[in-house]
Amino acid sequence: MLQVNEIYKEYKTRERKGLFNSSYRTVKALDGVSFEVEKGEIFSLVGPNGAGKTTTIKIIATLLIPDKGEAYVNGYSVIKEPKKVRENLGIVLYANKGFYSRLTGIENLVYYGRLYGMSKQEALRRAKELVDSVSLGKDAYRTVDEYSLGMMAKLSIAKCLINDAPILLFDEPTIGLDPISARKIRNLIKELAEKGKTVLLTSHNMWEVENLSNRVAIINKGKIVISGSPWEVKNKLKLKHMIEVEVLNDNPKLDLDFKIGERGFPVIKVISEKPTEDLLRIVDEIRTKGYEIGNIKIIEPSLEEAFAKVVEEK
Ligand SMILES: Nc1ncnc2c1ncn2[C@@H]1O[C@H](COP(=O)(O)OP(=O)(O)O)[C@@H](O)[C@H]1O
Numbered sequence: 001m002l003q004v005n006e007i008y009k010e011y012k013t014r015e016r017k018g019l020f021n022s023s024y025r026t027v028k029a030l031d032g033v034s035f036e037v038e039k040g041e042i043f044s045l046v047g048p049n050g051a052g053k054t055t056t057i058k059i060i061a062t063l064l065i066p067d068k069g070e071a072y073v074n075g076y077s078v079i080k081e082p083k084k085v086r087e088n089l090g091i092v093l094y095a096n097k098g099f100y101s102r103l104t105g106i107e108n109l110v111y112y113g114r115l116y117g118m119s120k121q122e123a124l125r126r127a128k129e130l131v132d133s134v135s136l137g138k139d140a141y142r143t144v145d146e147y148s149l150g151m152m153a154k155l156s157i158a159k160c161l162i163n164d165a166p167i168l169l170f171d172e173p174t175i176g177l178d179p180i181s182a183r184k185i186r187n188l189i190k191e192l193a194e195k196g197k198t199v200l201l202t203s204h205n206m207w208e209v210e211n212l213s214n215r216v217a218i219i220n221k222g223k224i225v226i227s228g229s230p231w232e233v234k235n236k237l238k239l240k241h242m243i244e245v246e247v248l249n250d251n252p253k254l255d256l257d258f259k260i261g262e263r264g265f266p267v268i269k270v271i272s273e274k275p276t277e278d279l280l281r282i283v284d285e286i287r288t289k290g291y292e293i294g295n296i297k298i299i300e301p302s303l304e305e306a307f308a309k310v311v312e313e314k
């Protein structure tokens with residue numbers, strides 16, 4: 001499992017002021033971030049650009065040292081045991097480089113397999129298995145300099161799985177992928193979690209996050225603002241449902257407002273915090289007046305609405 005305890009990180013950047021002067025500016029990237037991901041769980045960090053998602057992932061991956069706080073990967077400290085941490089991690093960083101452009105996808109994977117101490121045959125077997133699971137197909141035998149963004153993304157995912165590490169970090173793994181490829185990657189991530197891998201994910205696709213994650217955290221300006229299962233997050237924010245009830249009558253006499261819907265019948269639309277109660281009340285009123293009911297829809301709030309509410313308020 002994965003544990004992040006109160007991590008802080010500031011970047012110091014030099015800003016040029018004229019020809020000879022420069023000054024330092026500090027950017028507070030992480031302002032006390034904590035969370036835990038259990039074995040077999042998919043945990044997603046979502047937040048606007050610059051919120052601190054990639055910084056968090058880099059600290060867990062030992063690519064950056066936090067100013068304060070600690071993180072543990074399978075019990076190993078990212079500060080004191082970075083080598084152990086790396087053995088327990090597979091990571092996909094957005095716009096990942098580190099492939100040899102003159103080599104094919106397969107050759108790159110074999111190379112990395114060898115780095116992890118596999119025999120040539122073992123590395124080749126593993127590489128073939130992995131290009132299959134990310135559905136790279138024949139593109140696996142093209143040189144990487146010919147790769148599109150989508151092919152690179154698939155190869156990065158294959159590479160992160162090579163050492164069969166128990167903890168996987170995916171920073172925007174489906175970005176730039178066509179819908180079919182993105183779906184395959186999502187299914188793969190789900191399967192990995194079902195097999196007991198611990199997954200930390202970042203994504204800008206709220207639908208993806210909502211469907212894939214056991215728990216999510218919304219991060220903004222280096223702080224986790226809210227976290228829980230997608231359902232809990234929406235519930236905590238008291239997001240409203242939309243209820244739509246169609247009445248099968250041309251001109252019903254009702255105390256409720258309606259508009260003519262797509263099918264030409266009146267539709268009552270209500271925004272509700274208590275959808276079950278409100279729906280029953282509406283149905284009751286229509287029935288009492290002796291009208292028939294057509295379609296009923298309850299539209300649930302989406303995680304995207306939760307995200308917008310949290311991020312725009314701040
Ligand atoms: N190498 C860097 N040098 C200076 N500032 C950085 C660097 N990397 C990230 N930042 C800043 O840190 C903040 C968090 O960035 P990041 O973790 O990449 O956010 P996200 O992945 O959520 O978009 C942003 O304000 C970003 O501009």
Ligand SMILES: [Mg+2]
Nearest residue numbers: 053054055094
């Ligand atoms: Mg990022």
